[in-house]
Amino acid sequence: MSGETVRSGPCVVVAGGGTAGHIEPALALADAVRRIRPDVRVIALGTERGLESKIVPARGYQLELIPPVPMPRKPSPELLRLPLKVRDAVRRTREVFERHGADVVVGFGGYVALPAYLAARGRVPIVVHEANARTGLANKVGARFAAAVAAAVPGSGLPGARVIGIPLRQSITTLDRAALRDEARRYFGLHPTAPCLLVVGGSQGARSINSAVSAAAGQFAAAGIGVLHAHGPKNTVAVQQVPYAPAYVPVPYLERMDLAYAAADAVLCRSGAMTVAEVSALGLPAVFVPLPHGNGEQALNANPVVDNGGGIIIADGELTAQRIGEQVIPILRDPERLAKMGAAAQSGGHREADVVLARMVLDLVRR
The missing domain is CATH 3.40.50.2000 (Glycogen Phosphorylase B;)
Known part of the structure; x- marks a missing residue:
């Protein structure tokens, strides 16, 4: 010092x-x-x-x-x-x-x-x-x-x-998601080929995100979608695994964010400035759920990516299991749409x- x-x-x-x-x-x-x-x-x-x-x-x-x-x-x-x-x-x-x-x-x-x-x-x-x-x-x-x-x-x-x-940081900007995909899926115990949604609510998690996404676990299983859900160290998410369906993996915290990004096909997250910058630079399609407090800057952070076609916004108060079934799951089940959204996100990244x-x-x- x-x-x-x-x-x-x-x-x-x-x-x-x-x-x-x-x-x-x-x-x-x-x-x-x-x-x-x-x-x-x-x-x-x-x-x-x-x-x-x-x-x-x-x-x-x-x-x-x-x-x-x-x-x-x-x-x-x-x-x-x-x-x-x-x-x-x-x-x-x-x-x-x-x-x-x-x-x-x-x-x-x-x-x-x-x-x-x-x-x-x-x-x-x-x-x-x-x-x-x-x-x-x-x-x-x-x-x-x-x-x-x-x-x-x-x-x-x-x-x-x-x-x-x-x-x-360079560990993000030089990350080769495709090259790390197999390793990342094994690391977290995810299905090797099924579509995967990464869910993060910030370092402490987000109760509204945790509740809505975990309530949609059955819909994800039925759609053949795996989930990697970082719920925060002070929170828990209890999800009943469905036999013969891709795993829903809840974790308190992601020590290896690089592998989490590599494992994912899309991300559901808050839209703090750093989060938006990282997912855009990596070309990850995003479902942004802006923090409902403050001066509305999180929605403003996400708007350029959404306007470019790289993501969608769901208001915190409107995030429900039903809404996830209507808007999020169709994105994960459409490889062509995922590819277009990823390219659009990355084209606006820095x-x-x-x-x-x-x-x-x-x-x-x-x-």
């Missing part, structure tokens, strides 16, 4: 802490920067409470901790203390920049990015990347004085943003986003 630094090559600071949706693109960029210029030093900003405290060191990058600056959602005493918290976080962030000799700061939104943008303003060039269809507060601020702005999809609301997609953003960053370093 913190300490004296021996400087060698140029230094890129990535600010994307808090959630996996901010951290994973930041680390995918870091990997791409190092592949292009191995002499570059990458420093990640984060907080003690964020997922980055575990993920970043495990991926081999140095993590510098700064005070968190969460934005209160409602008027409260915390709101009155916010200016002091911001000032302290900015001061600590500037110390990190000076200690490491930061040459460029790349922000991905969230409560780590805001102090980074304010600390870098007028001192260090800034690159902003917005993953969601609707831009968050931190990136709106950072984009005002950024040297370069990138977005995952058109219409993010950031003027002049270059649409590049979301940087994804497998090279990590390299494109890395070159934008390194161009500023060269300048």
Whole structure:
């Protein structure tokens, strides 16, 4: 973590802490920067409470901790203390920049990015990347004085943003689903040739998805469709297996997401920005069930893929076993439709986003 630094090559600071949706693109960029210029030093900003405290060191990058600056959602005493918290976080962030000799700061939104943008303003060039269809507060601020702005999809609301997609880790962008299919099916105990639906509701699962899909188990069996269902570590899904039908395999968590993607012919999932980017890059037909909370950004994330023909959307409140029988099962039983949807999804995907953003960053370093 913190300490004296021996400087060698140029230094890129990535600010994307808090959630996996901010951290994973930041680390995918870091990997791409190092592949292009191995002499570059990458420093990640984060907080003690964020997922980055575990993920970043495990991926081999140095993590510098700064005070968190969460934005209160409602008027409260915390709101009155916010200016002091911001000032302290900015001061600590500037110390990190000076200690490491930061040459460029790349922000991905969230409560780590805001102090980074304010600390870098007028001192260090800034690159902003917005993953969601609707831009968050931190990136709106950072984009005002950024040297370069990138977005995952058109219409993010950031003027002049270059649409590049979301940087994804190389284990996803180089995944050969067809080559791994047999191994993946054996790994999960799935039928070797039957159509297979992958079901994921996020890292913690989703009760509405779990209930609707498990209730349709008999329909899947009758249609000759296998299911790989990640229900979340705190949830359970009890499904009675039907003899002589493809297996319905419930698992708490998917340690091998690469094999899960390789085993699947289609996926039923939420439509967070990272999920949409991954399934699109891989050419997986998708049934998106947007999270019903928040500002509606999950539906917006899925719209470009759906408009392109690579997926469909079913509202969370409308996801039932009957709806699955009417809309999802026919897709899995139609190889030609699956192929067309997969091609459409992949045509709108961005497998090279990590390299494109890395070159934008390194161009500023060269300048």
